[in-house]
Amino acid sequence: MVRTKYPFPNIYGKTVVQLVRQKIISFFLNLLIVLVSISLTSGIGAITRSYAPGFVSNYRDRNAPDVILKYVPEEGETVLWNEERIDQVKAIDGVKQVNKLFSIDKIDATNGNYRLLAFENIKEEGGVGSPTLLKGEYPSETLRQEEIDGQNYTVIDSLLLVGIHEESQYRIGDYLKIANPLMNGEIYIKVVGTASHPLYNSKQKERAMTEEEDYLDNVFFTDVSMFGAYASFLSMTDLYVTLDHQSELLTSEYKSEINEYKNKIQTVFGDKVKVLTLEDNTSYALYKNYDNKLTVISIILPFFFIAVCALVVVVILSRLIADERSIIACNFSLGVPPSRIYAKYLFYSLTSASIGVIVGYFVGNAILPGIIFRAYKAVFYIPFMRYIAISPVGLITSLLVMLSTFLVAFFSTKLCLRETPAALMKAKAPKPGKRVFMEKIGFIWNRLSFSFKNSVRNIFRHKKNLILTSLSIIGSTTLVFLGLSLGDCSESVKSNVLFENVASTMGFISMVIVLYGVALASLIIYALTSMNIEERVREIAVLKVLGYTDIECAFFIYRELLLITVFSAAIGIPVSMGASQLAFGFLDFGSLKDIRWPTYVLSYVIILASAVISCFLLFRKIKKVDFNISLKSLE
Numbered sequence: 001m002v003r004t005k006y007p008f009p010n011i012y013g014k015t016v017v018q019l020v021r022q023k024i025i026s027f028f029l030n031l032l033i034v035l036v037s038i039s040l041t042s043g044i045g046a047i048t049r050s051y052a053p054g055f056v057s058n059y060r061d062r063n064a065p066d067v068i069l070k071y072v073p074e075e076g077e078t079v080l081w082n083e084e085r086i087d088q089v090k091a092i093d094g095v096k097q098v099n100k101l102f103s104i105d106k107i108d109a110t111n112g113n114y115r116l117l118a119f120e121n122i123k124e125e126g127g128v129g130s131p132t133l134l135k136g137e138y139p140s141e142t143l144r145q146e147e148i149d150g151q152n153y154t155v156i157d158s159l160l161l162v163g164i165h166e167e168s169q170y171r172i173g174d175y176l177k178i179a180n181p182l183m184n185g186e187i188y189i190k191v192v193g194t195a196s197h198p199l200y201n202s203k204q205k206e207r208a209m210t211e212e213e214d215y216l217d218n219v220f221f222t223d224v225s226m227f228g229a230y231a232s233f234l235s236m237t238d239l240y241v242t243l244d245h246q247s248e249l250l251t252s253e254y255k256s257e258i259n260e261y262k263n264k265i266q267t268v269f270g271d272k273v274k275v276l277t278l279e280d281n282t283s284y285a286l287y288k289n290y291d292n293k294l295t296v297i298s299i300i301l302p303f304f305f306i307a308v309c310a311l312v313v314v315v316i317l318s319r320l321i322a323d324e325r326s327i328i329a330c331n332f333s334l335g336v337p338p339s340r341i342y343a344k345y346l347f348y349s350l351t352s353a354s355i356g357v358i359v360g361y362f363v364g365n366a367i368l369p370g371i372i373f374r375a376y377k378a379v380f381y382i383p384f385m386r387y388i389a390i391s392p393v394g395l396i397t398s399l400l401v402m403l404s405t406f407l408v409a410f411f412s413t414k415l416c417l418r419e420t421p422a423a424l425m426k427a428k429a430p431k432p433g434k435r436v437f438m439e440k441i442g443f444i445w446n447r448l449s450f451s452f453k454n455s456v457r458n459i460f461r462h463k464k465n466l467i468l469t470s471l472s473i474i475g476s477t478t479l480v481f482l483g484l485s486l487g488d489c490s491e492s493v494k495s496n497v498l499f500e501n502v503a504s505t506m507g508f509i510s511m512v513i514v515l516y517g518v519a520l521a522s523l524i525i526y527a528l529t530s531m532n533i534e535e536r537v538r539e540i541a542v543l544k545v546l547g548y549t550d551i552e553c554a555f556f557i558y559r560e561l562l563l564i565t566v567f568s569a570a571i572g573i574p575v576s577m578g579a580s581q582l583a584f585g586f587l588d589f590g591s592l593k594d595i596r597w598p599t600y601v602l603s604y605v606i607i608l609a610s611a612v613i614s615c616f617l618l619f620r621k622i623k624k625v626d627f628n629i630s631l632k633s634l635e
Contacts, residue, residue, distance in 0.1 A: 034313075034356030038356065038364060039364035040301065042361045042364035042365055046368070048291045050387060052250055052291070054382040056250060068241070069273050098239055099124075099127050099129055100240075101120065103116070118223065120236070128241065135172065136191075202283035258279075297509070299586075305520070308472060316531065317408050341417065342413050345412070352405075353401060353402055357402060371512065455556070473525070474569075476607060481576035481599065482513065485595045491507065525614045533618060540622060
C-alpha cells in the first residue's frame with residue numbers, strides 16, 4: 001500500500017487536544033498517582049537537607065568545640081592542664097582556639113546524675129563552648145557563708161542552668177545542695193540565671209562519666225572565680241578546642257578531617273590525653289543517626305513507589321492505546337507519519353506525568369519537610385529550617401518515572417503500528433474462555449452461582465490484566481504495611497532511653513508513609529476499576545438489555561476486582577514482611593518481632609476498604625451506561 005503525504009497537520013494537532021478531553025479521567029488519575037509518588041519520595045529526600053543548616057548553626061554560630069581534650073592524670077598528679085601543656089596544644093598545626101575548664105560528673109539523691117562545668121571566664125563572648133545566657137544574670141558574688149534552714153552553709157552565688165532543658169526542676173532563685181568539688185562535705189549554690197550550651201542540642205540526655213555511666217539529669221554552669229580563694233585548688237580537667245577544618249559538619253569529609261587532627265594530638269600526648277570529637281557528642285550523634293535512617297528511607301521508598309507507579313502507568317496507557325486502535329488505523333491510512341502518531345500518545349502520557357512530577361516535586365519539597373519539622377523539633381533544638389529547591393532523590397525518582405512513562409507509551413504505540421490498518425480497524429476478538437483450576441475442585445465449583453463462575457473465568461481469561469492488577473495491589477499493600485510496621489517498631493523501642501526520641505519521630509514519619517500509601521492504593525484501585533468499567537461498557541449495556549438492574553450490573557463488574565483484591569492483598573502480606581525485614585536491615589532499626597498483629601489485619605483491611613470505596617464512587621458511572629450501546633455494531 002502506498003501512503004499519500006499527510007495534508008492536514010493542523011487538524012491532526014487538534015485530535016491531540018481532543019484525546020486529552022475524551023480521556024480526561026485517565027489523564028488525571030495518571031497525574032495524581034505520579035504526583036503522590038513523587039511528592040513523598042522528593043519530600044523525604046529533602047528533609048535532611050532542609051534541617052541540617054539549622055542544626056549545624058547551633059555548633060558553628062556558637063563556637064562549639066570540635067574536640068574536647070581530657071587529661072588523664074598519673075597517680076598522685078593534681079595539676080592537669082597547666083600552661084605548658086596548653087601551649088603544646090596550641091602549637092599543634094590547625095588548632096584555632098582553646099578554652100580551659102573544670103568538669104566533674106557526680107551523683108546524689110537530690111540532683112541525680114549531674115555535671116558541673118566551671119569556666120575560667122564564663123562571660124567571655126566568643127569563647128569556645130561558652131554558655132549563652134537566656135534568663136537572669138551572670139554570677140556577681142563569690143563564695144560566702146549563709147544561714148539556710150537554721151544552719152550555716154557555704155554558698156556560691158553562681159549557678160547557670162542549661163536553659164534548653166525545660167523539664168529541669170530548678171528555677172531562678174532556688175538553692176541547690178551538691179557535693180563540694182574542692183573538699184569533703186556539701187555546698188549550696190544559688191540559681192541566678194539560665195543558659196544554653198552549644199553541645200546540648202537535643203532532648204536526649206548525655207551519658208554521665210561516672211562508674212554507673214547512667215544518663216545525666218542536670219548540667220550546671222559556674223565560673224572558676226566564684227570559688228574565691230579556693231579557685232587555685234581547682235585544677236582544669238578539660239580543654240575545649242576548635243580546629244581549622246575546611247569541611248561542613250555532619251559530612252564524612254568533616255569526620256575524616258577531625259580524625260586527622262585527633263591523630264596529631266595523640267601523637268603529641270599519647271595516652272595521657274583522651275580526645276572526644278563531635279561524634280561522641282550525644283546530640284550530634286543522634287542527629288546523624290536520624291540523618292542516616294532518613295537517607296535510607298529516601299532510597300528505599302522510591303523503589304516501591306516507582307514499581308507501583310510504573311505498573312499503573314502500564315495498565316492505563318496500554319488500555320488507552322488499545323481503545324485508540326481504530327483511530328490509529330485511520331490516521332495511518334490517511335498518511336499520518338508514524339512520528340506524529342507516536343507524538344500524539346507520547347504527548348498525552350508525558351504531559352500527564354510531567355504535571356504530576358512537577359507539582360509533586362515542589363509540593364513534596366515545600367510541604368513534607370514542614371510537616372515533619374514539628375516531630376524533629378520535639379527531639380532537637382533547631383532554630384530554623386531552610387526550604388531547598390534541589391532534592392537529588394526527588395530528581396532521580398522523577399526522571400525514572402518520566403522514563404518509564406515514555407517507554408510504556410512508545411512500545412504500546414509501536415505494537416499497534418506493527419499491525420496493518422485493516423487489522424487495527426477490527427475490534428480485537430475476546431479471548432476464548434478456558435477451564436480454570438477451580439473447576440477441577442467439584443465440591444466447591446458446583447456450589448458457585450453462574451455469575452460467580454463467570455467472574456472467575458473472566459479473571460483468568462485476561463492474564464495480563466490479572467498480573468498487572470495483582471502486582472499493583474501487592475505493591476500498595478506493601479507500602480501500607482511498611483508504614484504501619486515502622487510505627488510498631490517505634491513503639492517497641494520507646495522503653496529504651498537511647499532510642500526513645502528516635503522512636504517518637506520515626507513513628508510520625510511512619511504515619512506520613514501510611515497516609516501516602518493509603519492515598520496511592522485508593523487512586524490505583526479507583527483507576528483500575530474505572531478502566532475496567534470503560535473496557536466493558538458494551539457488556540454492561542447487554543446486561544441491562546437482558547434485564548439486569550444497575551446494582552446487579554455493578555456486582556457483575558466489581559466481583560472480579562474484589563476477588564483479585566482479596567487474594568492479591570493476602571499475597572501482599574508475606575511479601576510485605578519480606579520487604580519490611582529488608583528495610584529494617586538497611587535502617588538498623590526494628591525487626592519483624594516488633595510488628596503487632598493489628599498491623600497485619602489493618603494493612604489487609606485498608607486495601608479492601610479502598611476497593612469497596614472505589615466501587616461505591618464509580619457506581620454512578622455504571623448507572624450512566626446506555627443500554628442502546630449494545631445495539632451498535634462492533635465495526
